[in-house]
Amino acid sequence: MYQYSSVDQRLVEERVVQFRDQTKRYLKGQLSEEAFRPLRLMNGLYFQTHAPMLRIAIPYGLLSSEQLRKLAYVARTYDRSYGHLTTRQNIQFNWLKIEQVPDLLADLATVQMHAIQTSGNCIRNITADHMAGAIEGELEDPRPYCEIMRQWSTLHPEFSFLPRKFKIAMSGAQNDRAATQVHDIGIQIVRDPSTEEVGFRILVGGGLGRTPVIGKVIRDFLPKKHLLSYLEAILRIYNLAGRRDNKYKARLKILVNSLGIERFTQLVENEWRQLKDSSLTLDDFSITQFRDHFQPFEYAPATSGKDAIAAKRNNSPAFSAWYEHNTQSHKVAGYRIVTLSVKAPQQAPGDLTDVQMDGVADLADQYSFGQIRVSHEQNLILADIAEADIPALWRELVALDLATPNIGSLTDIICCPGLDFCSLANAGAIPIAKQINARFDDLDYLYDLGEIKIKISGCMNACGHHHVGHIGILGVDKKGEEWYQITLGGSAEENASLGKIIGPSVPKDDVAETIAKILDTFIANRQDQESFLDAVHRLGIPPFKEAVYG
Amino acid sequence: MADLILKGELLVTDDWRFLDADEPIPNLEQSLVFPFTRWLDEHEQCINHPGHKGVALENTDCVTRLLSDLDELQLICIDFPSAVDGRGYSQARILRERYGYKNELRAVGEVLVDQLFLLKRCGFNAFALQADQMVCQAPKYLNPFSSYYQ
Ligand code: SF4
Numbered sequence: 001m002y003q004y005s006s007v008d009q010r011l012v013e014e015r016v017v018q019f020r021d022q023t024k025r026y027l028k029g030q031l032s033e034e035a036f037r038p039l040r041l042m043n044g045l046y047f048q049t050h051a052p053m054l055r056i057a058i059p060y061g062l063l064s065s066e067q068l069r070k071l072a073y074v075a076r077t078y079d080r081s082y083g084h085l086t087t088r089q090n091i092q093f094n095w096l097k098i099e100q101v102p103d104l105l106a107d108l109a110t111v112q113m114h115a116i117q118t119s120g121n122c123i124r125n126i127t128a129d130h131m132a133g134a135i136e137g138e139l140e141d142p143r144p145y146c147e148i149m150r151q152w153s154t155l156h157p158e159f160s161f162l163p164r165k166f167k168i169a170m171s172g173a174q175n176d177r178a179a180t181q182v183h184d185i186g187i188q189i190v191r192d193p194s195t196e197e198v199g200f201r202i203l204v205g206g207g208l209g210r211t212p213v214i215g216k217v218i219r220d221f222l223p224k225k226h227l228l229s230y231l232e233a234i235l236r237i238y239n240l241a242g243r244r245d246n247k248y249k250a251r252l253k254i255l256v257n258s259l260g261i262e263r264f265t266q267l268v269e270n271e272w273r274q275l276k277d278s279s280l281t282l283d284d285f286s287i288t289q290f291r292d293h294f295q296p297f298e299y300a301p302a303t304s305g306k307d308a309i310a311a312k313r314n315n316s317p318a319f320s321a322w323y324e325h326n327t328q329s330h331k332v333a334g335y336r337i338v339t340l341s342v343k344a345p346q347q348a349p350g351d352l353t354d355v356q357m358d359g360v361a362d363l364a365d366q367y368s369f370g371q372i373r374v375s376h377e378q379n380l381i382l383a384d385i386a387e388a389d390i391p392a393l394w395r396e397l398v399a400l401d402l403a404t405p406n407i408g409s410l411t412d413i414i415c416c417p418g419l420d421f422c423s424l425a426n427a428g429a430i431p432i433a434k435q436i437n438a439r440f441d442d443l444d445y446l447y448d449l450g451e452i453k454i455k456i457s458g459c460m461n462a463c464g465h466h467h468v469g470h471i472g473i474l475g476v477d478k479k480g481e482e483w484y485q486i487t488l489g490g491s492a493e494e495n496a497s498l499g500k501i502i503g504p505s506v507p508k509d510d511v512a513e514t515i516a517k518i519l520d521t522f523i524a525n526r527q528d529q530e531s532f533l534d535a536v537h538r539l540g541i542p543p544f545k546e547a548v549y550g
Numbered sequence: 551m552a553d554l555i556l557k558g559e560l561l562v563t564d565d566w567r568f569l570d571a572d573e574p575i576p577n578l579e580q581s582l583v584f585p586f587t588r589w590l591d592e593h594e595q596c597i598n599h600p601g602h603k604g605v606a607l608e609n610t611d612c613v614t615r616l617l618s619d620l621d622e623l624q625l626i627c628i629d630f631p632s633a634v635d636g637r638g639y640s641q642a643r644i645l646r647e648r649y650g651y652k653n654e655l656r657a658v659g660e661v662l663v664d665q666l667f668l669l670k671r672c673g674f675n676a677f678a679l680q681a682d683q684m685v686c687q688a689p690k691y692l693n694p695f696s697s698y699y700q
Contacts, residue, residue: 007697018694022664030684038634039664121634151699157671158643161636239640274648 001062001371002147002293004112011154012109015116019043020102027099042160044118045101049423052096055118056108060128060146060170061089061374065361068372070111072357078104083357085342085350085378087414087465088167089127090118094421116154121162123153123235127169129177130375133294134383136331139189140198142170142178144290145227148282152228159235163242164250166235167207179376179492181215182206182468184252185234192221199223204234204264205256208462212498213253216261218268224287226272228280233272237264297369297384299332305387312391319394321443322405327390334387338368340380340397341404341412345437348430349415350378359400367393377414377453379407409446410454410519411437414465418458418475419482425458427475427482432456432511439512449519452532455490468492470533471515472499482508488518488544489536497537502545514548521547555656556666556677559689564678566604566625575599583625586611597622606658609637613645620651628674630659639672646673663691671698 004012019039026036040046044055056071063071071091075083078100079093086092096104108114118125126146133141149168153159159166171178172189180186186203200222206215222230234252241259243249256264313320327336340360343349360380364372367389368382375381380402385393397403406412413436416422418429433456440446455469459476466472472487484506487499506514521544522535536544553564568583569575575582575595583604584596596603597619604625605616616623626645628638638657645651656676657669663683670692679685 010696011698014695035633035662121636154699155668155695156700157668157698158639159636160668161634161639236640240637244635244637 001064001143002059002290008151009109009112012112012114012116013106015043015114015155016102016105016109019105023098023102038120038161041120042117042122043105044115045098046119047423048094048421049419050421051094052098052101053092053094053421054096054101054104054115055086055090055092056113056115057118057125058089058091058113058374059150060126060132060143061130061376062143063372063374064111065364065370065372067111067113068357068361068364070108070113072354072361074104074107075354075357077107081355082351082353084348084417085352085374085380087376087378087416087463088125089130089374089376090125091352091374092417094417119165120160121164121166122160123156123162123166123168126150126153127167127178127183127376129171129173130373130377130381131177131337131383132172133296134330134335134337135173135175136329138173138331139191140172141291141294142172142187142189143294144287145187145189145200145224146170147293148227148287148290149231152231152280159239162235162239163244164247164252166238166252168231174494176492176494176496177375179465179468179496180206181496182208182212182465182492183215185231186215187227190221197223200227202230202234204268205253205261206496207251207253208465208467209251210248210460210462211251211253212462212467213257214496214498215253216256218261218265225282225284226276227282229275229278230268230272232280233268233275236271237267241267296332299335299384300386303386303388304334305390308388309390312394318398318405319391321447322394322403323390325405325409325447326403326407327385330384336385336387336390338382338385338390338393338397339375339407340382340402341406342379342402343406343412344401344404345411345441346434347401348420349413349433352380356400356402359396360402363393363396377412379412405443406446408451408453409443410440410449410452410515411446412453413437414453414455414469416457416464418456418464422458422463424461425475426460426477427458427484427508429456429458429464429473429475432473432475432484432508435509435512436515439516449522450529450531453491454515465492466490467498468496469499470536471518473511476505478505484508484511486511486514486518486548488541489533491533495533500541502541503549506548517547518544553678554685556679556685556688557654558675559692561685561688566602568606581624583627589619590615604654607641609635609641611641613641613649616645617649620645620649623651623653625654625656625676626651627656627658627678630657630661630665633660633662633665639668642669642672642674663688666691667694671700 025031169178169183170187188201202219203215373381419425453470456473457464457466468490474485490499579601581602602624606627658678
């Protein structure tokens with residue numbers, strides 16, 4: 001993974017000093033609440049319902065074991081011994097004391113971590129495929145380019161006060177696990193069909209929130225060396241022309257829609273012509289240097305673990321279920337990618353205790369080259385596990401309560417903090433996840449259903465990505481009561497689509513029951529082993545609506 | 551009251567006079583800042599003003615319209631109606647980097663010490679800080695970092 005140079009290190013340290021001074025001035029009353037607000041947000045600090053919340057960046061979701069141990073330390077020292085994984089591959093701590101935040105940041109800086117640009121109207125943490133570098137069929141590993149973009153966007157002087165937040169995601173694989181079509185800028189690594197050169201397809205103006213939009217292609221093929229100049233052109237047009245009079249109309253998607261993609265493309269291309277061969281151009285040497293940080297590990301020759309796995313599967317149905325659902329094939333024979341379910345039935349989706357963090361850090365050191373990934377689906381991944389180690393790893397994960405065999409199933413729920421923590425929420429999200437877990441506790445039934453992604457947001461801001469859930473659940477406030485609107489058929493992957501509302505919202509206590517009716521309808525109408533998403537797309541909303549509302 | 555302007559790292563008193571929208575243009579050898587619309591509408595008169603000339607831009611004005619006059623201007627002011635409205639940063643970079651404007655580029659409006667390091671890196675070399683800012687401390691906010699990625 002990327003290792004900081006002394007220059008990178010000094011920058012995060014100086015950022016701590018800068019923020020310490022800003023916090024001190026705020027606490028002394030020299031900075032008003034209003035003046036401090038953009039400064040603290042730029043460093044990921046929110047004032048939430050109960051206490052200040054700090055969001056810490058995990059660039060493209062990649063952590064070293066040392067970093068994860070430091071997060072465990074932070075959870076113990078400054079919080080109530082747990083943290084929350086977010087849908088942008090970051091981690092949040094919910095119970096902090098403002099006076100301690102500068103010290104916390106200083107601790108993080110010792111392991112090359114920070115909270116820079118995890119909020120505010122600037123370029124946010126850049127996300128990537130959480131299986132990058134390990135998955136089969138990837139054209140190229142996106143992470144070197146994510147690191148290039150991370151550096152370029154960090155403290156960017158021109159783009160620190162954009163009309164609104166700005167999110168970039170990148171994917172290099174056939175299956176789009178990075179949701180590139182629902183980002184302000186989505187970047188897909190592609191091969192130019194005529195020259196065979198590898199470069200980027202650029203999408204703009206996707207996003208969720210109040211007005212969900214699927215991104216549009218602005219450039220089919222961009223040579224690698226122009227990545228930053230092209231991004232700079234898009235950002236500059238957005239910075240100058242994006243709306244600032246209404247925060248709900250300020251995202252890039254609104255500008256792209258109002259100008260039309262042709263006109264927006266023309267503006268960007270004109271701007272880009274002027275920036276194209278500037279100092280932003282990436283030369284082969286620097287690209288190689290970044291790629292060197294992400295070289296494949298020295299995988300041991302495939303001492304097959306297949307026999308051990310087969311034997312274990314024979315005598316342990318629990319292991320067998322876990323193996324089937326929570327592991328998948330690796331690009332190197334003899335290895336597997338293992339997803340750690342942070343979705344145990346009793347737990348808030350994505351919540352991780354300090355003990356779990358320390359435990360996973362140790363397992364990463366022992367079995368997975370000391371690295372861990374965070375997925376936007378709020379799970380952890382150990383991406384490089386030798387097959388022979390799989391049974392032992394499973395036992396350890398069971399002990400850490402990170403082996404619930406539910407990845408990709410109905411209970412692998414994506415969920416925002418909702419009313420329990422977030423001051424913007426209309427309704428709870430975590431209690432709904434718990435209600436669904438309680439109602440659907442028969443694993444065999446879940447396996448029969450196949451892949452179903454439930455995504456829950458506590459308000460229109462859509463941090464839980466409900467629009468792109470196969471089943472989306474949005475909390476709404478009806479005269480002070482929590483109600484839930486349900487959508488079906490959304491997806492954030494290569495077949496991206498937005499879910500459709502099935503009808504009027506349902507009361508809190510009825511959510512799981514409503515889902516049960518939807519699932520019964522699916523089972524009754526399913527053709528062969530059709531997936532839930534395919535069935536919804538084939539059948540449309542009416543049969544589901546009929547089943548729910550009669 | 552003489553306003554203090556942070557120029558480079560120094561605090562200096564401002565010797566420019568800012569002209570209103572309808573005030574007659576004085577025929578004196580004086581340093582005058584014209585509102586952008588007047589500069590365009592009364593171009594002949596403005597450009598022939600015998601003293602130093604400056605233009606005050608709103609952050610919605612198109613800087614390209616000043617392109618042919620840049621050699622005549624000793625000062626360009628860009629307004630920040632709010633510290634979190636970042637359009638002025640792009641205007642500044644275009645003026646400096648694309649059009650090669652060399653003279654004073656001044657940030658005015660809601661200019662706060664915590665923005666100085668960003669403004670400076672976009673090419674501003676003068677700052678009319680908002681009245682409530684600790685101007686004497688301002689120079690130390692210019693360089694909080696020893697280096698940057700951009
Ligand atoms: S979706 Fe709404 S309730 Fe949930 S975290 Fe985002 S802002 Fe808060």
